[in-house]
Amino acid sequence: xxxxxxxxxxxxxxxxxxxxxxxxxxxxxxxxxxxxxxxxxxxxxxxxxxxxxxxxxxxxxxxxxxxxxxxxxxxxxxxxxxxxxxxxxxxxxxxxxxxxxxxxxxxxxxxxxxxxxxxxxxxxxxxxxxxxxxxxxxxxxxxxxxxxxxxxxxxxxxxxxxxxxxxxxxxxxxxxxxxxxxxxxxxxxxxxxxxxxxxxxxxxxxxxxxxxxxxxxxxxxxxxxxxxxxxxxxxxxxxxxxxxxxx
Amino acid sequence: xxxxxxxxxxxxxxxxxxxxxxxxxxxxxxxxxxxxxxxxxxxxxxxxxxxxxxxxxxxxxxxxxxxxxxxxxxxxxxxxxxxxxxxxxxxxxxxxxxxxxxxxxxxxxxxxxxxxxxxxxxxxxxxxxxxxxxxxxxxxxxxxxxxxxxxxxxxxxxxxxxxxxxxxxxxxxxxxxxxxxxxxxxxxxxxxxxxxxxxxxxxxxxxxxxxxxxxxxxx
Numbered sequence: 001x002x003x004x005x006x007x008x009x010x011x012x013x014x015x016x017x018x019x020x021x022x023x024x025x026x027x028x029x030x031x032x033x034x035x036x037x038x039x040x041x042x043x044x045x046x047x048x049x050x051x052x053x054x055x056x057x058x059x060x061x062x063x064x065x066x067x068x069x070x071x072x073x074x075x076x077x078x079x080x081x082x083x084x085x086x087x088x089x090x091x092x093x094x095x096x097x098x099x100x101x102x103x104x105x106x107x108x109x110x111x112x113x114x115x116x117x118x119x120x121x122x123x124x125x126x127x128x129x130x131x132x133x134x135x136x137x138x139x140x141x142x143x144x145x146x147x148x149x150x151x152x153x154x155x156x157x158x159x160x161x162x163x164x165x166x167x168x169x170x171x172x173x174x175x176x177x178x179x180x181x182x183x184x185x186x187x188x189x190x191x192x193x194x195x196x197x198x199x200x201x202x203x204x205x206x207x208x209x210x211x212x213x214x215x216x217x218x219x220x221x222x223x224x225x226x227x228x229x230x231x232x233x234x235x236x237x238x239x240x241x242x243x244x245x246x247x
Numbered sequence: 248x249x250x251x252x253x254x255x256x257x258x259x260x261x262x263x264x265x266x267x268x269x270x271x272x273x274x275x276x277x278x279x280x281x282x283x284x285x286x287x288x289x290x291x292x293x294x295x296x297x298x299x300x301x302x303x304x305x306x307x308x309x310x311x312x313x314x315x316x317x318x319x320x321x322x323x324x325x326x327x328x329x330x331x332x333x334x335x336x337x338x339x340x341x342x343x344x345x346x347x348x349x350x351x352x353x354x355x356x357x358x359x360x361x362x363x364x365x366x367x368x369x370x371x372x373x374x375x376x377x378x379x380x381x382x383x384x385x386x387x388x389x390x391x392x393x394x395x396x397x398x399x400x401x402x403x404x405x406x407x408x409x410x411x412x413x414x415x416x417x418x419x420x421x422x423x424x425x426x427x428x429x430x431x432x433x434x435x436x437x438x439x440x441x442x443x444x445x446x447x448x449x450x451x452x453x454x455x456x457x458x459x460x461x462x463x464x465x466x
Binding site (some may be wrong): 052054069073077078080081083084085087089091092093094095104105108109153154157 | 365366368369370371372373374375376377383384387388391438
């Protein structure tokens with residue numbers, strides 16, 4: 001492992017009265033896969049959305065390669081170009097084909113020529129095993145296929161880090177595997193990844209570091225072996241057994 | 248009662264000319280009012296109190312005044328107060344555009360609001376600016392979604408162009424009424440006018456249904 005890519009320093013976020021993040025501190029090293037687990041509403045997704053500025057912090061600081069995240073729109077856009085994000089509901093653009101979805105970032109943001117963008121997009125669709133679906137519209141793709149297109153769309157910006165916000169929670173059980181496989185391959189290629197997930201098997205096998213959230217704070221963090229096989233906290237054990245984790 | 252339908256055929260040329268002007272008024276009004284409505288909606292949603300307030304005032308003014316009053320105002324008051332003297336056709340276009348822009352503004356606003364927030368988030372997450380996210384992702388979907396409403400506005404507009412006859416614009420209604428008062432063939436001319444409006448309106452409504460099926464959004 002090399003340097004620290006992201007540092008969270010006492011990060012706080014409120015929505016009205018509700019405290020979504022009550023002072024979270026952690027770090028993500030370059031090339032690491034960090035899985036955030038914990039009950040719904042415990043702040044995992046909010047932390048992800050704060051990371052690329054879709055939500056503004058109310059306190060604390062997030063540093064990307066040592067630099068605090070900028071707060072101005074232009075600086076924020078530059079940061080977002082280096083972070084790919086994958087959403088629970090895919091959020092593919094329904095009026096565009098799979099290929100055009102993947103080309104969106106390169107054409108609009110990077111100002112690549114259509115030819116260059118298409119070349120890049122086709123290579124990425126191949127990487128997620130969807131070459132044959134390039135001309136399909138999202139409505140004609142299964143959930144798993146849509147999510148793989150969404151991953152390709154995020155990768156088209158050639159990000160340094162990928163943020164996954166419950167990428168398999170909206171999927172039918174039979175298509176979860178194909179999405180997790182793509183993510184696993186990405187991890188093996190050395191992509192730095194933060195994954196909010198309820199897929200404990202994935203976290204156990206792929207993560208380098210697991211962070212357990214509860215009520216906007218980190219309850220426990222450590223290697224997957226430690227978290228899954230010998231959790232320190234009683235509540236981590238409760239949470240895992242709720243999900244049917246037998247160890 | 249005697250009918251003399253020949254009056255329709257002897258004046259066919261004038262009726263055709265009136266019909267052309269009616270189509271011209273409707274088409275040009277919509278060409279102005281679609282971008283106009285989009286601009287009004289974007290201003291309304293801009294987040295700036297001043298721009299949003301200006302857009303809301305414009306919309307509520309022209310949406311809640313009878314169109315015929317706006318037409319009269321454009322004809323009599325605009326030259327006096329703003330010192331702008333336009334031809335009757337141009338005056339009619341101004342009045343119709345003000346009215347239809349206000350309606351379209353509300354239509355587009357509703358359309359934009361109906362696109363779920365995640366779509367904008369996905370565009371921003373790719374590094375797009377707010378304006379790029381609107382232009383590339385939100386607006387194209389919003390426009391498709393409000394096509395049925397725009398279509399019914401269009402069908403209303405097509406008929407409402409008849410109101411500019413009050414300022415002597417020689418469109419279909421004005422022409423038909425003029426022929427009526429010259430020939431005293433009331434029923435024949437009203438029937439001819441109804442037939443022409445309906446014959447033009449019905450295929451438009453069908454065309455719009457078809458557009459809707461072809462370009463409607465599937466999610």
